[in-house]
Amino acid sequence: MIESNFSRQWYLDWVRAWAFAVLILYHVGMYYVEGWAFHIKSANTSVLLQDVMLLTNPWRMSLLFFISGIVFAYCEQKMSTWALFKAKFIRLFIPLVFSMYIVVAPQLYLEASGKGLVDMTFIEFWLAYINPNTLLLPEYQSIIGLLTWNHLWFLAYLWTYCVCLLLIFKLLPVHHFFQSYVTRLSPAFVFVLVVSFTFCIWISLRANFPSTHALLDDWYNHGKYFFVFFSGYGFAQLPRLKANVIAQRHTWLILALLGYSLIIFDKHGYFYGLAQYFDKSVWVKSVYGVIFSINHWAWILMLIGYGAKYLNKPSGKLAYATGAMLPWYILHQTFIMIAAVWLKPYSLSIIWEGILIVLFTVMGCYVGFEIIKRSGPVKILFGVPNLSKE
Numbered sequence: 001m002i003e004s005n006f007s008r009q010w011y012l013d014w015v016r017a018w019a020f021a022v023l024i025l026y027h028v029g030m031y032y033v034e035g036w037a038f039h040i041k042s043a044n045t046s047v048l049l050q051d052v053m054l055l056t057n058p059w060r061m062s063l064l065f066f067i068s069g070i071v072f073a074y075c076e077q078k079m080s081t082w083a084l085f086k087a088k089f090i091r092l093f094i095p096l097v098f099s100m101y102i103v104v105a106p107q108l109y110l111e112a113s114g115k116g117l118v119d120m121t122f123i124e125f126w127l128a129y130i131n132p133n134t135l136l137l138p139e140y141q142s143i144i145g146l147l148t149w150n151h152l153w154f155l156a157y158l159w160t161y162c163v164c165l166l167l168i169f170k171l172l173p174v175h176h177f178f179q180s181y182v183t184r185l186s187p188a189f190v191f192v193l194v195v196s197f198t199f200c201i202w203i204s205l206r207a208n209f210p211s212t213h214a215l216l217d218d219w220y221n222h223g224k225y226f227f228v229f230f231s232g233y234g235f236a237q238l239p240r241l242k243a244n245v246i247a248q249r250h251t252w253l254i255l256a257l258l259g260y261s262l263i264i265f266d267k268h269g270y271f272y273g274l275a276q277y278f279d280k281s282v283w284v285k286s287v288y289g290v291i292f293s294i295n296h297w298a299w300i301l302m303l304i305g306y307g308a309k310y311l312n313k314p315s316g317k318l319a320y321a322t323g324a325m326l327p328w329y330i331l332h333q334t335f336i337m338i339a340a341v342w343l344k345p346y347s348l349s350i351i352w353e354g355i356l357i358v359l360f361t362v363m364g365c366y367v368g369f370e371i372i373k374r375s376g377p378v379k380i381l382f383g384v385p386n387l388s389k390e
Contacts, residue, residue, distance in 0.1 A: 009074070010318065014311035015303055016067050017321040022056055024332045027151065028357050029053050031340050032350055039111040039150070040337055044350050051264055058263070058292065059299040061154065062228045066300055068158055069232020072165065081166055091326075092159040095383035096152055099330050104150050105129050110337050112137055142214065151333040153213035157222075160215065161229045178237045187244035191297070194231055198293040201227060203286065228300075235304075242308060249305030252298045259295025326383040327372050328365040335364035 030038040033049040075084055109125045112118045117137060118125060128136040132145040140146055149156055168174060185193070205220035212218045235241060245252070266275060266288075277284040339360035343353050372382050 008314075009070070009308075009312065010314050011304075011307040011310075011312040012067050012070060013318055013322050015307040016064065017318070017325055019060060019063050019067075019303075020325055020329050022060060023329070024336075024361060025358070026053060026056060026060065027333050027336055028354055028361070031336065031357070032354065039107055040114050040340055042340070042344070042350070042353070043347075046350060051267070054263055054267070055260055056299075059296050062225065062296060063300050063303060064154065065158065065161075065225045065229040066232040066235070066304075068161075069229040069234075070236045071232075072162060072229075073233045073236030076169075081169070085163070085166055088159060088162045090380065091383045091385065092155050092162070095326065095330060095381060096149060096155040096159065098381040099152055099155075100147050100149050101130060103330055103334055104148060104152065106334050107150050107337050108137075108140065108146065108148060110341050112140070114341065149213075152330065153215070154329075156215055157225060158229070161226050164226070165230070165233065178234065182234060183238060187238075187241050187248075190238070190241060191301075194227075195290075195293045195297055197227055198224065198296060199286075199289045202289045202292055242304075245301050245305045246309050247305075249302060249309060252302035252305055255294060255298035256302045259291060259298055262291055263295065323373065323384055324365075324369045327369045330382060331365050331368045332361055335361040338364075 029049050029052070030036060031040065032042050032044065032046055033053055034045040034047040035050070036053075072084075075087065079087065105126050106122065108129065109118070109122050112125075125136075128134040129146045132147075134141075134145055137146060140148070142148070182190075201220070201223040205223050209218065209220040211221050213221070262271075265271060269275075274284055274287070278288060279285075336357055339357040340353075342360075343356060346353075348356070372378050373384055
């Protein structure tokens, strides 16, 4: 069962806040990294950045889904099904739809303008963007026209997973399953179990369903992220598993660093004798899948373990971060792209330009949140929580 003395697990807010901060830096890096697709790209790119970004690439979004699953479990203990549905609708769905119409629109405009696909004012573009019958940019259209969520796919997926889990709870005896069976499992067996499931998802779906973030056809990502989300829910049901994760945090750190090292060595050709058989041998592919799966979970559990050990305490900075987190997440990529396009004509070095983009983004998000939090209706549109009620 969930810890009976639960009030607020501060470490979850801390880890989530740092994860979102890393995400901002990651998206700045996407502008510069060589060979990785992004909405706009700098003329100066870096191959070295691939190694840096591979540190967080395999697990950064999974960590957010895992924490979201834990939080979902705690919310379920305090709220009825209908109340929880309404809370997630307000917190996730409303900000997603609003941001697709307003916040994300400049991103597509800057991308299309940079590629020479449109030559019009932003207002002219926006009127076409919100028109579901527009003929503009057919190569960018989906079943809802030009409307897109870009980096906000996380909100779309998290909303979907929350609804799915609520439906599953109504149809299947999930709580009985956890109380009768899962709570009896040893922490070591649980780790083997989640790694095995992750491996099965990786080996069966990854090659056939490359990442799209388009919701309807993104089956590998759904397999991975929904399982991680559900695992977070399960983690909250097992207090002794949390204690074990804290106790074994150094082990997770060693496994995480080892996994990252193996990924980097492989990227640089040190395992060429093995890598050349990746597409030919199911055994070789399985070795890679096991390494990926262990690395994936080692980083998540390491961060949860260290966070629960050292960060389970409130502070004024955390109070700010808790309220600001979602608005900053919603706004940051638009500010990154505006700053990048604005600075591009000055031909600055990657380091100086990157620093300026980060500073502009941080300042834009800070000012944006200061405006957002002062208006009740605008707070709802950006998913700002009423902390006095949480």
